[in-house]
Amino acid sequence: MKLSTTLLLSSLSLATSAAFAAEPVIGLITKTESNPFFVKMKEGADAEAKKLGAKLLSAAGKTDGDNAGQVTAIENMVAAGAKTIMITPSDAKAIIPAIKKAQSQGVQVIALDSPTDPVSAVDALFATDNYKAGVLIGQYAKAALGGKKAVIATLDLFPGHPVGAQRHNGFLKGFGLTAPDAKSNELGGKAAGVVCMADSFGDAAKGQTGMENCLQKNPDINLVYTINEPAAAGAFKALKAAGKEKNVIIVSVDGGCAGVKDVGAGVIAATSQQYPLRMASMGVAAGVEYAKTGKKVSGYTDTGVTLIANKAVAGVDSKDVKTGMDLCWGNK
Numbered sequence: 001m002k003l004s005t006t007l008l009l010s011s012l013s014l015a016t017s018a019a020f021a022a023e024p025v026i027g028l029i030t031k032t033e034s035n036p037f038f039v040k041m042k043e044g045a046d047a048e049a050k051k052l053g054a055k056l057l058s059a060a061g062k063t064d065g066d067n068a069g070q071v072t073a074i075e076n077m078v079a080a081g082a083k084t085i086m087i088t089p090s091d092a093k094a095i096i097p098a099i100k101k102a103q104s105q106g107v108q109v110i111a112l113d114s115p116t117d118p119v120s121a122v123d124a125l126f127a128t129d130n131y132k133a134g135v136l137i138g139q140y141a142k143a144a145l146g147g148k149k150a151v152i153a154t155l156d157l158f159p160g161h162p163v164g165a166q167r168h169n170g171f172l173k174g175f176g177l178t179a180p181d182a183k184s185n186e187l188g189g190k191a192a193g194v195v196c197m198a199d200s201f202g203d204a205a206k207g208q209t210g211m212e213n214c215l216q217k218n219p220d221i222n223l224v225y226t227i228n229e230p231a232a233a234g235a236f237k238a239l240k241a242a243g244k245e246k247n248v249i250i251v252s253v254d255g256g257c258a259g260v261k262d263v264g265a266g267v268i269a270a271t272s273q274q275y276p277l278r279m280a281s282m283g284v285a286a287g288v289e290y291a292k293t294g295k296k297v298s299g300y301t302d303t304g305v306t307l308i309a310n311k312a313v314a315g316v317d318s319k320d321v322k323t324g325m326d327l328c329w330g331n332k
Contacts, residue, residue, distance in 0.1 A: 024054045024291030026284055027077035027085040029070050031114075033060040036256050036330030037276050038088065041112065044277030045086070048284035054291075056284070057082055064202065067091040071098040084108040084287030086280065092117035092162055108290045110297065112279045115162045117185065124286065124297040126279045128305050130163050130253070131182035133272035134170020134225075136307040136316075137251035140270040141223055142175045143313035144249050148222065150175070153214040154189050155200040155207050155226040155235055161185070164227055167253050171225045195221065200231040207234025215242055226252045229259025229271060236267045255308060257332045260324035263310050270309040270318065276329055278303045 028045045030038035042058055049056040057080055059073035067090050075098070077085050085107055089095045092115065099109050099121055111122040119125055141150075154171070157164030165185045172179035177192035189197045195218045198210030207226060211234065214221060219242075226232040232252040239245040252259065255273025262268045286297040307317065308324035325332065 024083060024288050025057065025077075025081045026054050026287040027057045027059070027073070027080075027082040028112075028280065028283075029058075029073045029077070029085065029087040030060045031064045031066075031070075031088050031090045032062075035064075036258070037113075037254065040329035041088070041276040041280045044280035045284050048281040052284065052288045054284060054288050061090050065090050067094045070095055074098045074102050078102050078105055078107055082107060083291055084110065084283075086110045086112050086283040086287070087122075088113045089116050092160075096121045108287065108296050110283045110286060112283055113163070113274075113276065117162055119162075119300065125300045126282045126286075126303055127300070128272075128274035129302045130166035131170035131173075132302075133253045133274065133305045134167040134172075135174035136170075136272045136305065137225070137253065137270055138171040138174020138176075139316045140174075140307060140309060140313060140318065141171075141225070141249055141251045143316050144269055144311075145223060150223050151218060151220045152189075152192075152194045152223045152225065153196040153198070153211070153218075153221045154187075154194055155198055155210045155214075155224065155231045156187060157227045158199045158201055159187075167227060168225065171251070200227060200234065202228045202231055204230040204234040204237075207231030208238045209234075211235040211238035212242075215239075215244070219244075222248050224248060224250045226250060228252060229254045229256055229262060229268065232259070232268050232271075233262060236262075255306070255324060255328055257325065257328040257330040260308055260321060260328045263308055263324065264321040266310060269311075270307055271324075273306045273308050273324055273327060275303050275327070 061069035109122045111125045113127050169179045169188050172192045180188040196214035200207040200210050224235050229252050232250050249269045251270050252268050253272045309318040
């Protein structure tokens with residue numbers, strides 16, 4: 001009887017151990033916790049982890065650009081047993097040594113939304129085609145101007161960031177101007193004849209300041225490209241204060257609910273919508289697959305982009321504001 005009890009307890013112990021072993025540990029590290037884009041990304045990761053029976057660890061930098069915070073998060077997650085880590089890198093180059101160290105310990109690392117530099121530093125990238133997102137709003141802006149001479153300002157992210165460069169250069173390409181290709185991390189606006197370029201860091205207040213400075217440089221600006229919708233909102237505020245908001249077209253990228261509302265209100269003419277929930281869901285699924293089979297995901301996966309416009313223009317495929325609101329992220 002004693003032997004049987006011991007065997008039973010041993011069996012239960014083994015079953016319990018197997019159950020824990022079968023629960024893959026997956027990490028998600030975003031740039032910040034507060035940005036609605038990353039809030040939605042975490043929601044997507046949480047939902048997929050619950051669906052597939054995985055344990056999700058999450059962390060974020062204190063601010064956009066906090067590389068040290070992301071390095072610490074990687075180290076903590078490896079120590080906690082994560083076998084896959086998803087990350088939206090704040091610094092495309094500086095994060096690479098921490099990624100390589102994790103990979104050397106058997107961890108699969110997947111970049112979400114933002115690529116590393118080089119892209120091949122991670123096992124895979126699930127992200128918007130940011131160059132295509134730029135091309136779409138460039139095409140829309142060209143058609144919306146209706147033959148008028150373009151006097152362009154760009155409110156960019158900050159120098160050297162792949163996402164900022166790809167959106168900016170894609171916009172130039174879509175508009176029909178001289179543009180670097182999608183692999184370049186240099187902004188091509190100067191060669192294309194853009195009259196003013198300012199760094200907004202994707203921030204509304206910095207976007208407003210950048211727009212004010214650009215208007216001082218050239219008050220005839222009639223087209224503004226912005227890295228994202230907060231920067232677009234800041235640009236609009238500056239234009240309105242100068243009494244110029246009705247004569248300037250603003251185009252952007254993101255597709256958050258606040259930004260789509262701004263499209264509906266005429267603040268932004270059109271935006272390219274991306275899908276953070278999809279990125280995270282795919283990343284978790286890849287992490288579970290790696291835990292079960294040992295097979296890593298590889299290469300780049302395009303998670304989709306849709307042009308959302310207030311008014312459709314001939315020759316450019318777009319969806320209306322209602323569609324954008326149905327698919328947006330953030331508070332509706």
